[in-house]
Amino acid sequence: MKAMRKFILLLLIIYIAQTANSQPVPNIEENIPHLMTFGLKAETSWGDDDFSQAFFFQIPKDFKQQVFIRVFDPDTGGKVDEIAGRWNTKCRFEVYGGKGCHSDVDARETSPTGNYKSGTLMAMKVFGDNPRYDNQWYTFGPFNPAEGEYMDRFDSYIFKVICEGISGDDGNMYNYYISTSGTENIPIEGANAFAYEYSFRMHNDAGEVSHIYPYIDENTLTVKISNFDWDSDGDIIVVSRERQGQRTPVSGEDEWAEDEIKVLEEEKKTSYDFQFAKKKPAIRNNNVVVNVRNQFDETMPFYTSPIGGVPKYKYSIILEILDEE
Ligand SMILES: [Ca+2]
Ligand SMILES: [Ca+2]
Numbered sequence: 001m002k003a004m005r006k007f008i009l010l011l012l013i014i015y016i017a018q019t020a021n022s023q024p025v026p027n028i029e030e031n032i033p034h035l036m037t038f039g040l041k042a043e044t045s046w047g048d049d050d051f052s053q054a055f056f057f058q059i060p061k062d063f064k065q066q067v068f069i070r071v072f073d074p075d076t077g078g079k080v081d082e083i084a085g086r087w088n089t090k091c092r093f094e095v096y097g098g099k100g101c102h103s104d105v106d107a108r109e110t111s112p113t114g115n116y117k118s119g120t121l122m123a124m125k126v127f128g129d130n131p132r133y134d135n136q137w138y139t140f141g142p143f144n145p146a147e148g149e150y151m152d153r154f155d156s157y158i159f160k161v162i163c164e165g166i167s168g169d170d171g172n173m174y175n176y177y178i179s180t181s182g183t184e185n186i187p188i189e190g191a192n193a194f195a196y197e198y199s200f201r202m203h204n205d206a207g208e209v210s211h212i213y214p215y216i217d218e219n220t221l222t223v224k225i226s227n228f229d230w231d232s233d234g235d236i237i238v239v240s241r242e243r244q245g246q247r248t249p250v251s252g253e254d255e256w257a258e259d260e261i262k263v264l265e266e267e268k269k270t271s272y273d274f275q276f277a278k279k280k281p282a283i284r285n286n287n288v289v290v291n292v293r294n295q296f297d298e299t300m301p302f303y304t305s306p307i308g309g310v311p312k313y314k315y316s317i318i319l320e321i322l323d324e325e
């Protein structure tokens with residue numbers, strides 16, 4: 001029994017010690033095919049509530065090399081994307097650094113209002129339907145990490161990328177990668193990415209499970225999850241080291257659903273795993289939006305590489321050990 005306890009402790013330490021290597025955005029652990037932003041003329045019933053998405057990239061302060069922010073399939077047309085009528089959508093990608101890019105309260109809101117474009121605009125490009133960028137990577141940068149906003153709390157510099165659908169009604173699907181190279185995807189040790197709201201495309205296959213991992217800091221007492229236009233597609237299940245799988249309500253067509261969860265003491269300073277399990281038969285091309293808030297109605301970040309590793313229910317860890325014996 002003592003040996004087993006030691007083993008459990010060792011496993012926990014391994015989970016915690018996993019270094020963040022999270023440069024594909026969305027990350028492998030999230031199992032989310034693509035981020036999604038629609039042109040502002042789209043109906044919200046197609047799945048995007050506000051035609052704008054902000055993402056934050058975090059570079060450790062000791063990292064001195066230049067960095068690149070790469071976008072996969074930035075165009076809206078051809079492969080990957082979702083057509084409505086004909087291709088007529090343009091999306092603007094903007095990279096922000098400097099003071100306020102993350103610390104401004106509007107930057108952390110879920111809607112594109114107020115000063116959400118805070119910070120210093122460092123790069124910008126508009127993409128329409130263009131075979132040159134279809135199913136290809138486009139690279140922003142190089143950037144010097146110190147051009148980001150330094151956040152003491154993270155020991156890191158932060159950059160923000162906003163993608164907005166400025167015309168048309170089609171859906172732009174895309175991915176990011178923060179790289180040390182302008183021509184290929186090379187990870188940065190210790191870097192991470194996070195958002196306060198995800199707009200994304202679910203898998204087309206039944207049985208697939210996507211995840212987000214909001215971080216529960218020591219001051220978080222409740223967690224409110226809001227989800228939009230889920231089309232009643234399967235289940236949303238919350239897992240933590242103290243929670244084996246608690247269901248929360250799933251929205252229907254063009255509507256929000258929300259649920260509030262009381263944080264347990266043992267869950268503080270860990271991540272939650274919100275699992276999005278698709279139903280059978282599968283709903284195709286399902287676009288959805290999700291965000292998470294605490295008891296002060298403040299948005300909570302979810303990291304592409306979960307802080308402390310992917311949370312596992314404590315008894316399932318023990319079962320795994322017993323299986324191995
Ligand atoms: Ca169209
Ligand atoms: Ca495309």
Ligand SMILES: [Ca+2]
Binds near residue numbers: 073077080172173
């Ligand atoms: Ca695209």
Ligand SMILES: [Ca+2]
Binds near residue numbers: 230
């Ligand atoms: Ca939907």
